[in-house]
Amino acid sequence: EKVLDFLYGLCKYYEGQHMVASSAAGDTLSSIKDKVYSLAAETALPVDDYKAWLTSFSADTILKGIDKLSDFLFGQLGLEFGSNAVITNGRIFVVDDGDSFLNEDLGLLESMEYELRTKYIHEIIEEVEWAGVDPDYLTSKFYSDITMLVSSSMSIRERPSERAHFEILNAEYSAIKLNSMNSSVHIDAVIDPLSPAGQKLSPLLRILSQQIQPSMRIVLNPISSLADLPLKNYYRFVLPSMDDFSSTDFSVHGPKAFFSNMPLSKTLTMNIDVPEPWLVEPVVAIHDLDNILLENLGDVRTLQAVYELEALLLTGHCMEKDREPPRGLQFILGTKQRPHLVDTLVMSNLGYWQMKVSPGVWYLQLAPGRSADLYELPSKLIAIDSLRGKLLHIEVQKKKGKEHEDLLNADDDNHVQEKTDNKGWNTNLLKWASSFISGDASLKKKAEKNTDLKDARQGETINIFSVASGHL
Incomplete structure (x- = not known):
């Protein structure tokens, strides 16, 4: 100083x-x-x-x-x-x-x-x-x-900001020019209109043109020859604007996306592309949004769905001092008055864990029981102050005299499902996570059981497929 x-x-x-x-x-x-x-x-x-x-x-x-x-x-x-x-x-x-x-x-x-x-x-x-x-x-x-x-x-x-000068581009026949004499902002964009990136960038440039009226030049740069159309979906970019707020009362309408002149006989799926930390679910949907067939709507030729941001993801990785993940370690999250609102388990894969949270200030700590008995972790104050979620890296250590005790033994692995029948919202999570936490012994027992039942199976085989979204 x-x-x-x-x-x-x-x-x-x-x-x-x-x-x-x-x-x-x-x-x-x-x-x-x-x-x-x-x-x-x-x-x-x-x-x-x-x-x-x-x-x-x-x-x-x-x-x-x-x-x-x-x-x-x-x-x-x-x-x-x-x-x-x-x-x-x-x-x-x-x-x-x-x-x-x-x-x-x-x-x-x-x-x-x-x-x-x-x-x-x-x-x-x-x-x-x-x-x-x-x-x-x-x-x-x-x-x-x-x-x-x-x-x-x-x-x-750290990389410096990248800038490019487009004065040398020949844009006589392949560019869209929007001149605004009073604007201090100029935007040059080179877009392949039939690419996924161009599909997302085009509506964003349109919104910028409406909101800040920049001087803009859009240069179209498509691939010269195509064997097949690269775009297989219909896309709308949704961004909040002043039109979402009512001018007569305090109601908020929310941003909207409209699709018109859609094919009637094609089976469509409605999906949203949101940031990874968002958990968005449909709250108003009369029809099955995964199998939309517009010709089956009858006289009502308009389908409507309302989505809501249900929660944000608080994610992280947990390691011991020797960089080994404490598989099965339980965390709880809550307030001082209610410390256990949500909970989760630490996975064996890179010590990954995640929780559903809302904006606010929360306390993260070890769950009472064997986790708190074996490990030390001071209560952490976590502020969720943005819609980008949060990623935490936590290091825990075992208490003195507990260094050689295992958090999960063979009996614990075999009875994870029985112990979590009445654990609240995360019952299904623990059932699913037990496959990551379980040791080889439990997997071998399941394999032997399946082998014994193989001869008794009759009828056609049913193949079941699942897709992991990354959200537990």
């Missing part, structure tokens, strides 16, 4: 002399030194050390050092001579000629860098046990340097 205050003051002094980011060569070396000394005194930095260091060099030595530093910045970072830049945690922000970089900008940069990256890295580093490191080295400077190195490495992996 002292260093930041020092830099704030230095930037403010710089503003007073040069409001635009240009070279400060017009200032004498002595005036700069005096300002450095006064700022160091105001921010409780070691003034004597600064004086001893600065006075030990002549003006020529300092200028040579600056030139050497400039060569390094140009060779390693690509900064041109005379350019201005701010480097924070390995990220380079170039200040163009004519632009201002005020002390408030430095404060904003420090705040954003800390909130978006440094804070989380620092919290993780503080929890690291530095085995083999001399405790005398574990100073604030040590943690600061490690935080800087990790943050710099992460910033290198």
Whole structure:
């Protein structure tokens, strides 16, 4: 904080002399030194050390050092001579000629860098046990340097935003141009109109055209030859708009999609394409939406269905310290007053688990019983504050003296179904999950039982197929 205050003051002094980011060569070396000394005194930095260091060099030595530093910045970072830049945690922000970089900008940069990256890295580093490191080295400077190195490495992996210039495209005969003279937004889109991506992108561009009136150019780029039509479905993109709200009362109509001139004799299926964390179910549907035959509707030639977002998915992975999943571990989710509203099991496959939740603040903890008896996990406060769901990574450890006890033994595996007959909404979940949690012994017993019944089976074989949606 002292260093930041020092830099704030230095930037403010710089503003007073040069409001635009240009070279400060017009200032004498002595005036700069005096300002450095006064700022160091105001921010409780070691003034004597600064004086001893600065006075030990002549003006020529300092200028040579600056030139050497400039060569390094140009060779390693690509900064041109005379350019201005701010480097924070390995990220380079170039200040163009004519632009201002005020002390408030430095404060904003420090705040954003800390909130978006440094804070989380620092919290993780503080929890690291530095085995083999001399405790005398574990100073604030040590943690600061490690935080800087990790943050710099992460910033290198981040990809910058991609931009493309379409001025060279020949769009005389294959483009749709919508010119809006007063718009500050211009959109260029290259679309294959018969591709699944183009099927979704076209209505989105139409909505943008209606809402923000941009200047738009849509270049059609279809495949030159097709053996078969690539699109096999009818698609509508649904997005909330102001038309969903009534102008006369407080009712909300909700976004709608309309399909007209549909084939009457074809069997159709109505489905929705929603984000993965959404659990959406039809709440109003007179007809079977998986087998729609419009010619069977009779005089009523319109079919209607209403879908509702029932819940969001809270998903995660749970591991022990040795990176093994604690298969069969039970979690419960609820409030302080009602801690057990929903529950779930940890699967053996990557320790995966999921729960149905609604927006709000919830407490996640181990379920009473064998899970809480063997494992330790402090109650976690989870905030569902968006419609994107949430993915959690949880690490648990066994209690002292319980390290060699198994959460599930053979008897538990064989009787999972009997123990969960009266467990509420997740009965079917536990029945289905038992196949993931069960050991090889139970599977062998089932296989032997099926072999014994094979000779007694009569009649035609019925094949049953199921498709996994990813939602338990």
